[in-house]
Amino acid sequence: MISATTSPELLLPVGTREMLEAAVKNGADAVYFGVPHWNARGRTEDFTFDDVRDMIRYARIRGVRTFLAMNVLVFERELWELPEFLEKIISLEPDAFIIQDIGLARLIRAIAPQQEIHASTQMTLASAEGVNLVKSIGFNRAVLARELSVKEIAAIKGGTDLELEVFIHGALCVSYSGQCLTSENFGGRSANRGQCAQSCRLPYRIFVDGKEFRDTDAQYLFSTRDLCALPKLDELEEIGVNSLKVEGRLKSPEYVAAVSRAYRKALNQIPLDSKDMEPLEVLFSRGLNTGWLDGDNHQELVNGTFSNHHGMALGQVAKTDRGQIIVALDESVGSTYPQPGDGILFENAALGVSIGSRLYAAQVTHLPHPKRGEPKYLRMEFGRDFDTRQIAVGMQVYRNDSPALERELRKTFTDRNLEERIPVNMVLSGKIGEPLKLTMSDGLHHSAEVVAETPLEAARNSENRSKNEADKALHDLAQKELSGLSATAYQLKHLDIQVDRGAFIPGKVLRTLRQNAAEKLDEIRCQWKVLSPKADDGKAFLESTRAKFKSGASTSGTTFASATPVTDAKHPIISVLVRNPDQIAALKGLDIDRVIMDFDWGVKYDESLQQIRDFGFKAGMATLRIHKPGESHYLKNILRLCPDFALVRNLGALSILKESGIPLTGDYSLNAANSASYDWLLSQGLSTLHPSWDLNSTQLFDLLENIDGQRLELTLHQYMPAFHSEYCAFARALTTGRRFPECGKICTKHKVEILDHKGERHFLQSDAECRNTLFVGKPQSALKLLPKLNAAGVNHYRLEMLTEDAETVRRKVVIYTQAIRGKITIEDAIREAGIQEKYGLSEGQLFNESTWQDRKK
Structure with a gap:
């Protein structure tokens, strides 16, 4: 093990036991690997509990921390099955869990209040406000979104005392982690459930204003280069980033060894040369750059x-x-x-x-x-x-x-002669007639003392040897037998012999003492804090959450009436989301209740807000899906205009708006998938909350059994968002601009569609911060679920528009409102709605009951 001399933790990925040894032996301070059956890399080796126990022990003996990744969304039925599982996995004593799901984090806290938990990058944390909000749940660390620049990371660090972790090497996702529904929409495999199909790596064709755009080399329009932050390490260290994370649980042990060595060397202030960089590119690379750490550069x-x-x-x-x-x-x-x-x-x-x-x-x-x-x-x-x-x-x-390069790297974790070990000091002491003792210490206040089973005897021929000869013979024997530590994590640094002259010590006794001392020192170095996980406490927590919903007391003091009036199921609340002011006029006189404005950059809200109110509707404003440092102007606009309510899409915005007095409702991007997540998010001031789009209908109704249906809003019609990205595909494909304003705001001048490998078209849109969303071209309708949703007490429904003209908006809204109000049959509504769609109508993920299985397993 190469010891670290610098402050940031170097955190390496582990997908196999060999990868663990490659990381530990090449300089990792910490490693992360998946919890059995539960992690965000569904194609990695699924470890057994015994594997996990052995790996944690192996790492802890060598001073390396272990984090268990359980960074997936958890559905309601699964949540209730987890307490015993979590008690068992916490008992294996990992240093921390990496968590995406708020409900899961709360459950772990209930089972073991002192267990360390880290907020996964899947939580899309990109501002100090968001980081500080999840701190209140009990998170000890936040893994920041990968789309942040060094300047933005510094701003977050200055606004929180929570530990921060930043990705420094490996594959980049084109979409914000936790906000990507592409894999699920295109391939039926959820990225939020560890089954990403890497749809971003597929070829796409571009259509501008209806015609194919061929004047571009960007066939793989969404396939990012790989991240290499070696040029930015000094800046990240100066900021005070606590942990530097490498992506790659699906890579090879040789890859892990190469990356570990290069970054360990850099962190130890040893200049890198071409030989250090060579394996980083040769073993796996789509081209290396610094990602977003230097800011946006779409080209x-x-x-x-x-x-x-x-x-x-x-x-x-x-x-x-x-x-x-x-x-x-x-x-x-x-x-x-x-x-x-x-x-x-x-x-x-x-x-x-x-x-x-x-x-x-x-x-x-x-x-x-x-x-x-x-x-x-x-x-x-x-x-x-x-x-x-x-x-x-x-x-x-x-x-x-390069097979030769791989062979050299493989030696670093397979050749015992190359392994750097923990130096130990030994003291061998004993008097004739008393048991021989061996003390082994590692210089870190860990010391193990073992005693021989039999008393020390005098040598029979000691009188025939001189003092020097006897001392030398004893020293040589002890040095030989006690330094034989190659099967352990240790190497003998200094040996002190304090044994009576003339004593006889068999080599076998020394070997036994050495073995016992090493094992005892292992145990001492593995000692862990007492957590005493209790599954029953987790069950009690879940029961109390369900009881709060059933009694109407959920949200810890936040009253539902302060946000949106409760209505009976005979008159559901219907909201329509519009994306340009021209769509609003089409809503005049329709049987709806609320209008949500979600406008692009530069579009004024003032007149539209008043227009909506003049029509007799409640006027709402949507936040963006991401909140980054320096991006509070759109939230300040909400505070200035005081709409009748705000649709909250990220945790940073929730933190800022929760005390504003403006009624708030939560969107699907908050990724609520179970009752424990619902309970906490509602307690932050939300009146209603849209479930995550990872839920299918079975999972949705499982959730509704344990929450108040009046607190759930569901979108009955929308174009599903696939990628949501900091990267601008408009700028990359249609201009030479690196960032705004070099792009000339090309997104406002053309209508762009993306053709996928299946021949289906999808709509590319930008938001007020130039982020791109790829909307699935075939909209999803949940009309079939309407009777069952009404029976479950749901009475908040949403209809989302995209680029439709005013006439089309009106026709669609009329169809859906008539179905919701019971004026036409569901079958007629579905038929009429399908006629309105350019590329047809989809039932989407809500009706997907299949479970993807990896054929490699």
């Missing part, structure tokens, strides 16, 4: 020409010559040339040509009559089965595999 964040591992860029093909290929090397290659056996990839992205082969031989060379400043050239030879005629001048060349 750099997404290459657009590929989505898979490409490795290290070598250069371009300069010439093909009699079975050989000559490559003009990029300056960045330095001296890290490919070796025989390496994988080489040739690519022409514009033509969709990608060809790979193993390298047979390579030699640095020069073309005849080289000119000053020309690049170095590499002459490559391949096996006879590789047809070099496929390779054309100008093709890009990458090195994307």
Whole structure:
């Protein structure tokens, strides 16, 4: 184990036991891996409880902390089955849990109040206000959203005393974690349930104003490069970030070893060279950059020409010559040339040509009559089965595999002779006639003392040896036997012998003492705080939450009447969300109750607010889905205008608005999936709350059995949001602008649709902070559930518009309101609603009863 000398914790991913050893032996301060059956990387190895116990013990002996990732949403029926499971897993003594679900966090706190919990990046925490709000739940640390710049991270650090964790290396998600419904909508596999289908890595075609846009190289429009924060480490350390996290539980042990070594070296202020960077690119890379840490740069964040591992860029093909290929090397290659056996990839992205082969031989060379400043050239030879005629001048060349490099990295966690161990001091003491004692200490106030089973005897031939000979013989024997620690985490640093002269000590006794001392020191280093988890306390917590809902006392003092009047199920409250002011006029005279404004950048709310009130409706304003430092102006606008209510979409906005006196309602983006989450969110001042869109109808009605249906709002019609991203696909594909205003606000000038691999079109929209949302082109309707929802006491329904003109808005709203009011049948409403849709109507995730299974398992 390489000890850390700097303050930030280096946190590495673990998907297998080998990855654990690779991380620990190459400098990790902490590791994280999935809870059995429950984690956000459904394709990783599913450890047993015994595996988890052994891994925690292995790491703790070596001074490395272990975090168990349980960062998924938990449905109602699952929540009630969890107390015994959680008691068992907490008893294994992990250092912390990484949690997304608020209800799960509260349940863990009820079962073991002293258990450390970390708020996952899946909670979409991007401001100090949001971080401080979840602190009240009992979280000890917040894992920040990956879309933050160093400047924004510093602002958050200055506004909270909670520990902060930041991603520094690995794959980036194009969508905000916890806000991505693409995998579920496109593939039936929820990213919030550990089953991301990586829809962002697929090719898409772009249509602008109805015509395909071909003047772009961004076929893989949403496939981000990989993050490498090595250039930003000093700044993150100066800010005071507590933990630096590497992504990659699906990567290889060799990858973990390479990343651990490079970042450990950098954190220890040892200059990196090309040999440190080489494996970071060769083993797995889609191209490295600093992500959002330097702020928005939409051109750099997404290459657009590929989505898979490409490795290290070598250069371009300069010439093909009699079975050989000559490559003009990029300056960045330095001296890290490919070796025989390496994988080489040739690519022409514009033509969709990608060809790979193993390298047979390579030699640095020069073309005849080289000119000053020309690049170095590499002459490559391949096996006879590789047809070099496929390779054309100008093709890009990458090195994307290296067996030799992997072998070297593998030695770092398999070769015992290379392993750095914990230095220990030993004191061997004893008097003739008394038991021999061995004390082993690690210099960190951990000390183990063991005693031999039999008294120490005098040597029979001691009189024949001189004093020096006897001392040397004893020292040599003790040094030999007591230093044999290769099977442990320790190495002997200093040995002090305090044994009577003339004593006889068999080697077997010394070996037994050494083994017992090492085992005892292991136990001492593994000692953990007493948590005493109790499943019964968790069950009592869940029962009390359900009882509060049934008695109408939920929300811890927040009265429902202060926000939105309770109505009986005979007259449900109908809200319509509009996305441009022109849609409002279409609502005049309709049988609805509320209108929610969700406008784009620069659109005024004042006149629209009054117009809605003049029509006799309650006027609401929606917050954005993300709240970042310096982005409170839209919240200040809500406070200034004092709408009749506000639709809250993120925890930062909830923190700011909860004491405003403005009635609040919560949106699906708060990811409430169970009654314990509902109870806490409602207690923060929300009158009603929309459930997470991860729930299907069965899970929704399970939830309704344990909450008050009048506190739940459900959208009966909407275009489902897929990606919600800081990255602007408009700017990347249609301009050369890195960020606003270089993009010329292109999103306001054109209608853009995205065609997926299934031939379905989807709508790309921007919000008031230039963030993009990809809306599924076929809207979801929950009309079939209406009778059962009414029976469950639900009486808040929402209809969401997108880009429809006023006439279409009116037709849609009329159909749905007539169905809700019981004036037309559900069947007629569904038929009429489907006619209105350009790409048809979908029942969506609410009617998906399938459970995705990984075939690898």
